Amino acid sequence: MFHAWKVSAVLGALLAVGCGGKDPTPPAASAYAWKLPAGFPEPVVPGDNPMSEAKVELGRHLFYDIRLSGNGTQSCASCHEQQRAFSDGRVTPVGATGDRVPRNAPGLANVAYLSTYTWANPVLETLEKQALVPLFNEHPTELGLTPRFEEVLQRLRDDARYQELFRAAFPEEAEPVGRDTLVKALASFQRTLLSGEAPYDRYLRGETSALSPAAKRGMELFFGERAECYHCHSGPHLTNSFRVRDSTPEELQFFNTGLYNMNGNGTYPPDNPGLFEFTRKEGDWGRFRVPPLRNVALTAPYMHDGSIATLEGVIDHYMAGGRNVTEGPFSGDGRANPNKDPLVRPFTLSPDERADLVAFLESLTDTEFIQDPRFSNPWE
Amino acid sequence: MSAVLKSASWWLLPSLLLMQGCGESEKTYTVRFSPQVREQALACGTSYTDIGTSRGVIDLVDFRAYVRDVTLVRANGERHPLALDQDGTWQRDNLALLDFVDGTGECVAGNPGVRAEVVGTAPEHDDYTALEFKLGLPPERNHLNGPIEPAPLNAPQMWWSWQGGFKFVKLDVRSRTNELFYFHLGAAGCTGSVAEGYTCGADNQVTVLLNGFNPDTNQVVLDIAGLYSGVDVERVPDGVTDSMPGCMSGANDPECPLFFEHFGLTASTSGGPQTLPATFFRVR
Structure with a gap:
């Protein structure tokens, strides 16, 4: 497996250049200082969401903020507690509006390296896509943003600390508070949850x-x-x-x-x-x-x-x-x-x-x- | 493939008309949709009785749908897809969002904006006698749900992140025993990735053809009494054979076939177009 990724590194880099998104020169691998534990290879990062300190910091604030739920009662951390390695100790979680979630909340250590996210879903291939599920799913409701999405965005826009954090993380966006930036920041923070000192x-x-x-x-x-x-x-x-x-x-x-x-x-x-x-x-x-x-x-x-x-x-x-x-x-x-x-x-x-x-x-x-x-x- | 060609062909339509000069004149047509319970209008804040096999009582909670390729058909069979008004809110390209909930009553997820029509232009003829449209998004457009897409694909209620796509039809009601009784139609059983493409166990593509439809005088009735006619809205799932009140297009959900028959679909396969019963869709 390690050989495979080394051999394919050059090809991957060529493909990345050829993909031609908005930015013709994707950031170099060294643009972000990962602080990887010894022996850890660099995680995969989607081309449209390069890592930055500012995104990680914004994502950390969002991860712990109960305002990022429709009714203001739960945050990501409600089911992903640091002292439990970002799991929750419950058999299965209960969402912000009382819905029972059918599967156990997994820990988040080293999630950056997983091929897919959640227990059996093969289409959630990035942390960005995965984040949409707890944020917006209605059945079961986890954080419950869907019915009150504009209200939630306004809560964040009204907070002076977030105005600074969003602007620093997404300086190129005219309106940086939105669905895409939320999930990009949350994903960036989660990619830093590296555990290698056991x-x-x-x-x-x-x-x-x-x-x-x-x-x-x-x-x-x-x-x-x-x-x-x-x-x-x-x-x-x-x-x-x-x-x-x-x-x-x-x-x-x-x-x-x-x-x-x-x-x-x-x-x-x-x-x-x-x-x-x-x-x-x-x-x-x-x-x-x-x-x-x-x-x-x-x-x-x-x-x-x-x-x-x-x-x-x-x-x-x-x-x-x-x-x-x-x-x-x-x-x-x-x-x-x-x-x-x-x-x-x-x-x-x-x-x-x-x-x-x-x-x-x-x-x-x-x-x-x-x-x-x-x-x-x-x-x- | 045919869907791609079809959409390409109607993109060409305006330019062809320009080349023809003053051949036939264009007219704005409004195709109206009427959500109903039998003959009664379906709206938020009203209870409806005698629904389904248990003759239960329901309240509307949420009802939205995507339609596309809305086409008027002349008596001679000539087809004219509406060139939709690009209004920045409800319609884009050949796709339109219908939203029947105004935020009142139990419709907590709704907002005041409602939309029960599709507006576009087609050559003016006095012998349009049928209407055809498709539900939801075509497979090649359903799985791009990475970065946010412009309206009308920006409605969070219609995002289906779990299946990597969008809901095509979302109809949620409250019954006396089920706080929510769901019906979500969409492509389901999907695997794949943005890079490599997706395949779905059930694309759940539906084409609706309604004969006897004059766009100036008729409406498309969406009769949920018909849609629920085979299901028990008061049945509480036992958690053993069924985990969910209603149907979210799952392959192992016993209620899905009872919904899908009104769309000419089968729950377990990627059902092609079939003759639809006049239970959910009909002309008024």
Whole structure:
């Protein structure tokens, strides 16, 4: 994968020049100082939204501002809290107007590197497009801008601090407060949410004492052929949904992990069909994007619907080769789901080994990331 | 492809007419749409009874639609697409937004601006006897929803970011048991990217042909009593076989086929044009 993006870098640069948008000379890669963690490659950035300090700063203000919801009750940070690595601790979130959102709020560490956004949507290929969903979706309503969009824009225009921030971030726009600038700024801020200072990162950089003996044993299990975690949780952020600047597009991958099997025909609860919603192929029921595992100990509960409370519970799920739902409306033996990935099959860990695996997952917690003032609420 | 050619051909129309000189004179035609419940006008702030299989009561919450390629057809079959007034608000190119909610009553997402007509010019003839139009956006124009597009594509209610496109028809009502009972028609089951193009499991393209339509005297009735005739607006989804009151063009939604039949569509396939029943669309 790394080779691929290096080889294609020249071609990518040529394509970028050839695309000919408004600006004939796209900004050089060095125009923005990324402050990347050691060993992190440069993330992909859409050609029409180059990074700038001013956009990041505006996006940070917007991310934490409850005025960026129709009824002024929630911000992005309501479901993406820094101390939880930008997840929310709930099974599933509740939107500004009380709507239940069907899928668990994911953490945002290193989202800049994901190939697609949200749990199973293959068309949300940029953070800009993704931001439109919580901002404007009505069913379910998350931030609820749609019915009061002009009012929301006016709130921002009336604030002297935003007048400055928008003008600095989008100096070329006559009216800088609008839908496009909102999502561009939010995306720019999120691309800076880089987590690379966990004990695991220090270990990879040669600090062999950074991992406890238990975490090291857990790492062997994680990358070994018994637990097989690494087949899907691969790459620097422990997900195979990964891309960097100028990388060639990879085939998108979504997997069924045997959480449900309603009526024995492979279906999942109807508000969470997974990739099937978009491809309409029966074999895509229950297929979801592999979540990255950085800071995973901070982002409980787990799975697309938050239906497993703890890391131990997740490991038990995979040790059983899926989940047999024995009662309730969603009953069915997920272990026998016809769409289940073949690598999700039973294996055995001793209690100590299971604890070791948890210790490894906890070594992915980056305490600097969750305390970094650059990512904190600028209104406090 | 044919849609592209068709739109290109009517772009040429004005220049062809100029070349012809004073052959036939142009006239402004207004194609009027009438949202109704049976014979009664549908409006915000009024309750309507005897709706659907449970004979439920509904209030309108939101009702908008995109129409395009609005074409008058003469008795001899000659077709004249309206060259739409480019008004900067409701109409652009060959596309027009209809907006039937004025912000009163339960129509909380509406604003005072309503629009129930499409205005454009066509050669003046006294024997226009049919009307044809399409719903929504064509596939090649539906997925450009990156940077904001000019009116009438700037209505946030019609953005469908989740499916990477626009809603074609949005009709939301309140019933006694469902705070919102949805009907959203649009291209669904889509995969792809702006760079590589999109394919959709259901493009949900609808062409409506109404015979017996004189633009000077007739209107297009959109009868939601007909549209809801096969569904139960009071059915609360059980969360097991159905997660949503109404239909958002999903492949696994049991209510979608009951809506789609009024558009000549099937829920699970990319249905081509079919004969439409005179349930939702008819001439008044």
